[in-house]
Amino acid sequence: AQLTTDILSSLQVSIIPRGKGLGYAQYLPKEQYLYTKEQLLDRMCMTLGGRVSEEIFFGRITTGAQDDLRKVTQSAYAQIVQFGMNDKVGQVSFDLPRQGEMTLEKPYSEATARLIDTEVRNLIREAYERTHTLLAEKKGDVEKVAQRLLEKEVLDKKDMVELLGLRPFAEKSTYEEFVEGTGGMDEDTSLPEGLKDWNKERDKEESTEEQVARQISGGMPF
Numbered sequence: 001a002q003l004t005t006d007i008l009s010s011l012q013v014s015i016i017p018r019g020k021g022l023g024y025a026q027y028l029p030k031e032q033y034l035y036t037k038e039q040l041l042d043r044m045c046m047t048l049g050g051r052v053s054e055e056i057f058f059g060r061i062t063t064g065a066q067d068d069l070r071k072v073t074q075s076a077y078a079q080i081v082q083f084g085m086n087d088k089v090g091q092v093s094f095d096l097p098r099q100g101e102m103t104l105e106k107p108y109s110e111a112t113a114r115l116i117d118t119e120v121r122n123l124i125r126e127a128y129e130r131t132h133t134l135l136a137e138k139k140g141d142v143e144k145v146a147q148r149l150l151e152k153e154v155l156d157k158k159d160m161v162e163l164l165g166l167r168p169f170a171e172k173s174t175y176e177e178f179v180e181g182t183g184g185m186d187e188d189t190s191l192p193e194g195l196k197d198w199n200k201e202r203d204k205e206e207s208t209e210e211q212v213a214r215q216i217s218g219g220m221p222f
Helices: 036-046 051-058 063-082 110-139 139-152 157-164 174-179 197-206 207-214
Strands: 009-014 024-027 155-157
Touching: 009 139, 036 051, 036 063, 036 207, 051 063, 051 110, 051 139, 063 110, 063 174, 139 155, 139 157, 155 157
Parallel strands: none
Antiparallel strands: 009 024, 009 155
């Protein structure tokens, strides 16, 4: 998550077993309803981090990434079948069956079905290779986080910054995200002078526990 431009910064990472998961990661959520193709690829890469790490550090894979692979596959199909984000399939949108729903026939031809399957695999392969490159380049950083987790079991955002440094891109305030791209060429949508530090001050005043209580509804397993 630290290496991708759109993924939210982690709030807490733990290796304490929780339910069926062997650990979990919590992120600061934000209200966002429209996603770009690049943002969805970032999220796929983040989700594949566990499986890729198994391959890089242990040379073999386990069943632990089953749910991650399901999420990545669903995302890839949605991008290609529903959101029209594939050049070969084109600007079309077909309804995907919901979980547990039975469908007797697909709303497209067998040739299109084969093309969709091929493009889904290509997209997942692209995300996997990108994730592998990122983690291989930052292998030392991943090892530092893993070692600290073995010592403390739970890491918060402060620990992550101490180990990895600040993220390599600016984190925008809610206001900046809201107005980005909404103004014309001559329209000033910058934050008023008296409000420029409002978000920073609030972050200083709130403890991590308060942020969790206010913003987090649940953890994301890894």
